Amino acid sequence: MGLPVESISFLAVGLSGGLGVLAGFYLRRMIIESRIDSVENLAKKILDEARKEAETIKKEEALRAKDQLFQMKVEFDKESKERRSELNILEKRLLQKEEHLEKKISILDSKESEINNRQKLIDATEKTLKEKEIQYQNLIQEQRHNLERLAGMSSEEGRNLLLKTLEREVRTDAARLVKRIETDAREVADKKAKEIIGLAIKRYASEYVAEQTVSVVNLPNEEMKGRIIGREGRNIRALEAATGVDVIIDDTPEAVILSAFNPIRREIARRSLEHLITDGRIHPARIEEVVEKIGQEVEANIREAGEEAAFDAGVHGLHPELIKLLGKLRYRTSFAQNVLQHSIEVSYLCGIMAAELGLNAKHAKRAGLLHDIGKAVDHEVEGPHAMIGAELAKRFGESVKVIHAIQAHHEDVPPESVLAVLVQAADTLSGARPGARREMLETYVRRLEELERIARNFNGVNKTYAIQAGREIRLIVDSDKVSDEEAFLLCREAAKKIETELTYPGQVKVTVIRETRAVEYAR
CATH class of the missing domain: 3.30.1370.10 (K Homology domain, type 1)
Incomplete structure (x- = not known):
C-alpha cells in the first residue's frame, strides 16, 4: 500500500527538521567544549604565571630577609665589639683601683701598727704623769696647809678677799674709762658727723628739675x-x-x-x-x-x-622687676623733686658716708637707691611706701640689711643698724638741701602762714617770722612774760606742736629770741 505524496513530503520535512536540530545541537556542543578547553587552558596559564610570580616573590623575600639578617648580624657584631672594648677598659680601671686599694691597705696596716706603738707609749707616759700629778697634788696640799697656818685664814677666805679687792679696783677703773669715753665721744661725735655730712654734700651736687x-x-x-x-x-x-x-x-x-x-x-x-x-x-x-x-x-x-x-649709682645684680620699678620713678615726683633723681642722689650720699665710716659702700648705695622703690606702686597698693618698698625688695631677693633700711627710713620701724640710719640721713639731706624741692606757690604760702600761726599761739610770743623758705621759724618773746628757763621750754613745745600739726619736707629749726632792752632819752 503506497503512501500519499502529501504524507511523504510531510515526513521528509520532519526528517530534515530533526536532522537540523540534531546538527545544531552537536555544533553548539562542540563550540561549548572548545570554549571550555580554551578557558581551562587560560586558567592553567594564569595558575602557572601565579606560581612563577609567587616563586619570584618568595625568592625576593628570602633574599631580603637574608640581607636584614646579615645587617643585624653586622650591627650586633659591631655593638658586641664596642661593649667588649668598654668592658676591657672597665676591667683595666678595676684592676688599677684594686692595686691602689691594696697599696692603701698596706699603708693603713703600717700606720695602724705605728699608731698602736704610739698608743702604748702614750699609755705609759700617761701612767707616769698621773703618778707625778698625785705627788704634786700632795705637795700643793701640804704647802696650802702651811700657808693657811701662817696667814691665819683659809684659802677660800683669801680668794674672796682677793676677788673683792680686784673687783673694786676694776669698777673704779671702768667708771673712769666710761666717763672719759663718753666725754671724748660727745666732743668728737658732733664734729665728725658734721664733717661727714658736709663732705657728702660737697662731693655730690645734682641738677634740680621741676615737674x-x-x-x-x-x-x-x-x-x-x-x-x-x-x-x-x-x-x-x-x-x-x-x-x-x-x-x-x-x-x-x-x-x-x-x-x-x-x-x-x-x-x-x-x-x-x-x-x-x-x-x-x-x-x-x-x-x-x-x-x-x-x-x-x-x-x-x-x-x-x-x-x-x-x-650710674654703681648698683649691680638687681632683679629685672626692680629695674622696671626704678624706671617708673623717673615719672614720679615728691614735692616737685624727681624721685628717681632723688634716689640716685641718696645712693651717692649713702655710699660716701659709708666709705667715711668704714662700712660696706656697696650695701649702702643699694639701700639708698631702693629706699623709695615703694613709690612706684604706692598708688596701687595700700600702705606706707617704705613698707611697700620693703615688701618688694624682699620678694625680689634683696638682703635683710637692705630690706630693714628701706623699712626704717621714715621711722615706720625703729632703725636697728647703722645702714638704716645712713639711709635716713641721706634721704633728709637730699630732700632738705636748697633747691632740691619746691611746692606750688599757694601751698608754699599757706604752709608758711600756718607755721607762723602755730608759733603765735603760745603765751608771751610777740612776733613770729618764717625764714629760710620755711626751714626756720623765729619766735620773739616778751622778756617780762617769759624767763630764760621758760624760753627753752617754749622752744621745745613749739617744735613738738609743729611736728604734730604741720606737714613739711625736711626739718624746721625753731629759734626763740628773748631780749631785755633798757631805753632812756637824753634831753
Missing part, C-alpha cells in the same frame, strides 16, 4: 586744633579714652594742654599727640594705634631709665 601735672604740646598752626578735636569731637574723645588724660584746648595760641596726675599716662599722651601732628593722619583708629605703639616705647624707656640709674 608739673600738665604738659604743653606746641602746634604748627591754629588749624591743627580743629583736626585734633575732629568731627563732633570724636578725635579728642578717642585720645582721652585711649590715654586717660584730659586734653584741654583753649584760647592759648598754637598750644594744647594735657592734664593728668599720672605722669606716665601724660607722657604717653604727649608723645602720641606729637606723633599724630607730625604724621598728619588724625582719626580714632589711628589714635589708638599710635597710643599703643607709644605705650610700648615708654615701657622700653622706663626699663632703660632703670638700667641707667642702676649703672
Whole structure:
C-alpha cells in the first residue's frame, strides 16, 4: 500500500527538521567544549604565571630577609665589639683601683701598727704623769696647809678677799674709762658727723628739675586744633579714652594742654599727640594705634631709665622687676623733686658716708637707691611706701640689711643698724638741701602762714617770722612774760606742736629770741 505524496513530503520535512536540530545541537556542543578547553587552558596559564610570580616573590623575600639578617648580624657584631672594648677598659680601671686599694691597705696596716706603738707609749707616759700629778697634788696640799697656818685664814677666805679687792679696783677703773669715753665721744661725735655730712654734700651736687601735672604740646598752626578735636569731637574723645588724660584746648595760641596726675599716662599722651601732628593722619583708629605703639616705647624707656640709674649709682645684680620699678620713678615726683633723681642722689650720699665710716659702700648705695622703690606702686597698693618698698625688695631677693633700711627710713620701724640710719640721713639731706624741692606757690604760702600761726599761739610770743623758705621759724618773746628757763621750754613745745600739726619736707629749726632792752632819752 503506497503512501500519499502529501504524507511523504510531510515526513521528509520532519526528517530534515530533526536532522537540523540534531546538527545544531552537536555544533553548539562542540563550540561549548572548545570554549571550555580554551578557558581551562587560560586558567592553567594564569595558575602557572601565579606560581612563577609567587616563586619570584618568595625568592625576593628570602633574599631580603637574608640581607636584614646579615645587617643585624653586622650591627650586633659591631655593638658586641664596642661593649667588649668598654668592658676591657672597665676591667683595666678595676684592676688599677684594686692595686691602689691594696697599696692603701698596706699603708693603713703600717700606720695602724705605728699608731698602736704610739698608743702604748702614750699609755705609759700617761701612767707616769698621773703618778707625778698625785705627788704634786700632795705637795700643793701640804704647802696650802702651811700657808693657811701662817696667814691665819683659809684659802677660800683669801680668794674672796682677793676677788673683792680686784673687783673694786676694776669698777673704779671702768667708771673712769666710761666717763672719759663718753666725754671724748660727745666732743668728737658732733664734729665728725658734721664733717661727714658736709663732705657728702660737697662731693655730690645734682641738677634740680621741676615737674608739673600738665604738659604743653606746641602746634604748627591754629588749624591743627580743629583736626585734633575732629568731627563732633570724636578725635579728642578717642585720645582721652585711649590715654586717660584730659586734653584741654583753649584760647592759648598754637598750644594744647594735657592734664593728668599720672605722669606716665601724660607722657604717653604727649608723645602720641606729637606723633599724630607730625604724621598728619588724625582719626580714632589711628589714635589708638599710635597710643599703643607709644605705650610700648615708654615701657622700653622706663626699663632703660632703670638700667641707667642702676649703672650710674654703681648698683649691680638687681632683679629685672626692680629695674622696671626704678624706671617708673623717673615719672614720679615728691614735692616737685624727681624721685628717681632723688634716689640716685641718696645712693651717692649713702655710699660716701659709708666709705667715711668704714662700712660696706656697696650695701649702702643699694639701700639708698631702693629706699623709695615703694613709690612706684604706692598708688596701687595700700600702705606706707617704705613698707611697700620693703615688701618688694624682699620678694625680689634683696638682703635683710637692705630690706630693714628701706623699712626704717621714715621711722615706720625703729632703725636697728647703722645702714638704716645712713639711709635716713641721706634721704633728709637730699630732700632738705636748697633747691632740691619746691611746692606750688599757694601751698608754699599757706604752709608758711600756718607755721607762723602755730608759733603765735603760745603765751608771751610777740612776733613770729618764717625764714629760710620755711626751714626756720623765729619766735620773739616778751622778756617780762617769759624767763630764760621758760624760753627753752617754749622752744621745745613749739617744735613738738609743729611736728604734730604741720606737714613739711625736711626739718624746721625753731629759734626763740628773748631780749631785755633798757631805753632812756637824753634831753
